[in-house]
Amino acid sequence: MKSKQASEHDELLEISSGEAEHVYHWHCGHYISRFLLGLRNKKTILGIKCSHCGRVYVPPREVCGRCFKTMDEWVDLGSEGSIYAFTVVKLPYIDPNTGNPIKVPRTDVYVKLDGADTCLMHWLDESDEKKITVGARVRAVFKESRRGTIHDIECFTQI
Amino acid sequence: MGTRTAIVGVGQTHHTSKRKDVNGQELISEAVKRALEDAALSLNDIDAIVIGNMDHFEAINNVDGWSVDGSGAFMKPIMKVTTGGSTGGTLGSCAYYHVASGLFDVVMAIGWEKNSESDTQAAISTCADPIVERDFFGGAIGPNAAEYAMYMKQFGAVQEDAALVAVRDHNNALRNPHAHLRKFITVEDVMKSPVLCWPIKLLDSCPRSDGACAVIYASESRAPKITARSAWVHATAVSHDYVYFGDYDWEMMPTLQATVDRVYQRAGITNPLKDVDVMELYLPFSTCGVVWMDHMRMCGAGEAPKLIRKGVFDMNGELPINPSGGVLSTNPIGATGLIRIAEAALQVMGKAEERQVSDVKTAMATAFGSCYWFEATVLRSAKP
Ligand SMILES: [Zn+2]
Numbered sequence: 349m350k351s352k353q354a355s356e357h358d359e360l361l362e363i364s365s366g367e368a369e370h371v372y373h374w375h376c377g378h379y380i381s382r383f384l385l386g387l388r389n390k391k392t393i394l395g396i397k398c399s400h401c402g403r404v405y406v407p408p409r410e411v412c413g414r415c416f417k418t419m420d421e422w423v424d425l426g427s428e429g430s431i432y433a434f435t436v437v438k439l440p441y442i443d444p445n446t447g448n449p450i451k452v453p454r455t456d457v458y459v460k461l462d463g464a465d466t467c468l469m470h471w472l473d474e475s476d477e478k479k480i481t482v483g484a485r486v487r488a489v490f491k492e493s494r495r496g497t498i499h500d501i502e503c504f505t506q507i
Numbered sequence: 508m509g510t511r512t513a514i515v516g517v518g519q520t521h522h523t524s525k526r527k528d529v530n531g532q533e534l535i536s537e538a539v540k541r542a543l544e545d546a547a548l549s550l551n552d553i554d555a556i557v558i559g560n561m562d563h564f565e566a567i568n569n570v571d572g573w574s575v576d577g578s579g580a581f582m583k584p585i586m587k588v589t590t591g592g593s594t595g596g597t598l599g600s601c602a603y604y605h606v607a608s609g610l611f612d613v614v615m616a617i618g619w620e621k622n623s624e625s626d627t628q629a630a631i632s633t634c635a636d637p638i639v640e641r642d643f644f645g646g647a648i649g650p651n652a653a654e655y656a657m658y659m660k661q662f663g664a665v666q667e668d669a670a671l672v673a674v675r676d677h678n679n680a681l682r683n684p685h686a687h688l689r690k691f692i693t694v695e696d697v698m699k700s701p702v703l704c705w706p707i708k709l710l711d712s713c714p715r716s717d718g719a720c721a722v723i724y725a726s727e728s729r730a731p732k733i734t735a736r737s738a739w740v741h742a743t744a745v746s747h748d749y750v751y752f753g754d755y756d757w758e759m760m761p762t763l764q765a766t767v768d769r770v771y772q773r774a775g776i777t778n779p780l781k782d783v784d785v786m787e788l789y790l791p792f793s794t795c796g797v798v799w800m801d802h803m804r805m806c807g808a809g810e811a812p813k814l815i816r817k818g819v820f821d822m823n824g825e826l827p828i829n830p831s832g833g834v835l836s837t838n839p840i841g842a843t844g845l846i847r848i849a850e851a852a853l854q855v856m857g858k859a860e861e862r863q864v865s866d867v868k869t870a871m872a873t874a875f876g877s878c879y880w881f882e883a884t885v886l887r888s889a890k891p
Contacts, residue, residue: 360527360528362527365566372637374637374638376638380638380639383639384638405754406753407639407751407753409750413748413749413750432657432757433653433654433656433657433757434653434656435645435648435649435650435652435653435656435704435705435706435707436702436704436705437645437646437648437649437703437704438701438702438703438704438705439628439646439648439703439704441626441627441628441629441632441646442626442628442629443629443632443642444629444630444632444633444641445637445641445642456643456644456645456649456653456704457643458653458752458753466751466753466754467753467754467755468639468753469639469640469643469644469751469752469753470643471643477656477705477706481660482656482657482660482661483660497638498638498639498640498642499642
């Protein structure tokens with residue numbers, strides 16, 4: 349009797365949160381909206397220049413953190429640059445936005461666009477690390493049908 | 508510098524991959540009881556509590572209130588701080604600020620995490636901007652993997668250099684009864700382990716752990732009455748730079764360099780290799796144990812592999828790093844930075860048992876997280 353009670357009380361439970369998705373609606377503001385509209389409407393990547401320190405930021409934002417100055421000088425960065433750094437992701441971790449495992453292998457690339465001082469993060473269409481070089485030239489590949497998101501760029505490709 | 512402050516007691520759980528036998532509050536209370544026991548104090552002696560974790564792992568956002576039974580904060584001032592991976596370092600800094608301000612005499616910092624309650628990579632991905640960067644972030648591993656890809660290209664370092672760091676930390680953990688992973692490994696084991704985000708492999712990477720840690724800070728009027736073996740806080744520093752991961756300067760990480768420069772300057776450290784006896788560093792990946800040695804001014808740019816191959820940072824080397832086994836062996840994320848401080852304090856107090864480095868007068872701890880936040884603390888046996 350005693351041992352049966354003990355085993356009843358020894359069971360350790362785990363409660364799952366359930367299947368429901370909790371959807372967020374993120375506000376882009378003037379700067380990111382204009383950046384995304386540039387991708388959608390003109391297939392151009394826009395950066396913004398700090399008139400105080402001269403740094404060109406992409407994605408554009410209101411304030412240069414270094415100078416704490418408001419920026420308003422928009423720069424068209426074109427669609428070419430070079431690979432600053434990259435990784436080939438092989439672990440199919442859960443995408444927090446979908447709840448599903450990501451598709452692997454997938455190459456995440458940090459692109460230093462010509463004329464920018466910061467990098468744009470995106471995907472590269474090559475997943476063999478031996479065929480990817482830090483410093484290699486790359487170009488953005490735009491989708492035919494664009495919705496005003498960062499995925500209006502399909503990926504970057506080595507040129 | 509405010510009121511002189513010392514660490515007078517530390518407690519931590521035996522960290523492991525999944526603690527289904529306790530809920531969050533119970534995990535927290537385990538560390539709290541051990542810290543109180545270590546300092547021979549009762550909860551009545553604690554004036555205030557600072558607690559933290561990464562709340563998206565457990566999806567509980569009012570941890571300060573929710574944890575009161577476990578933390579012992581019933582009717583006491585408690586505040587939550589959370590700064591991503593560096594939360595534990597920030598907890599130590601905040602407990603120190605409380606005491607150094609002169610408003611509180613004895614303050615407890617508590618860091619905890621139940622990493623096993625959700626998907627770690629998914630939860631961490633939420634620290635990247637959701638509109639322009641999250642889909643390209645690669646979880647926690649991505650940016651550090653990219654950093655090492657770049658370092659290898661720039662300086663000719665190889666994956667085996669990082670593997671040596673993995674071997675050092677994993678094998679140090681064999682001497683730490685609290686460590687989560689305690690398994691002897693070789694460079695070959697690391698090189699053969701599965702690739703997570705190239706060039707980072709499974710054994711180059713921190714685990715996800717359940718665990719908690721508590722550290723008690725006391726003012727100079729109280730500390731000597733609590734213990735004869737205190738770890739005095741000589742310097743803390745923190746820096747943070749950007750919003751976007753793409754903004755980040757990997758050629759010489761400005762936040763790490765600024766943080767260590769500040770504590771070196773405040774603590775009078777001119778040559779870290781000679782002036783510090785042991786370090787507990789927040790190295791989430793073995794690759795960081797290569798690249799960041801340059802940024803911490805242990806050597807010139809690109810020279811870290813040379814020091815690592817010589818064993819400078821091994822237990823019997825000039826500057827032992829991570830006698831506890833570090834983050835590669837134990838990683839309950841909200842506690843991880845505080846464990847670094849706790850382990851550095853144990854070294855200074857001479858209470859690190861089998862993992863004790865001999866004759867430690869100065870120890871340093873760091874924490875790392877978010878985009879890209881660094882914390883550092885310098886502890887000494889001598890009062891500042
Ligand atoms: Zn500026």
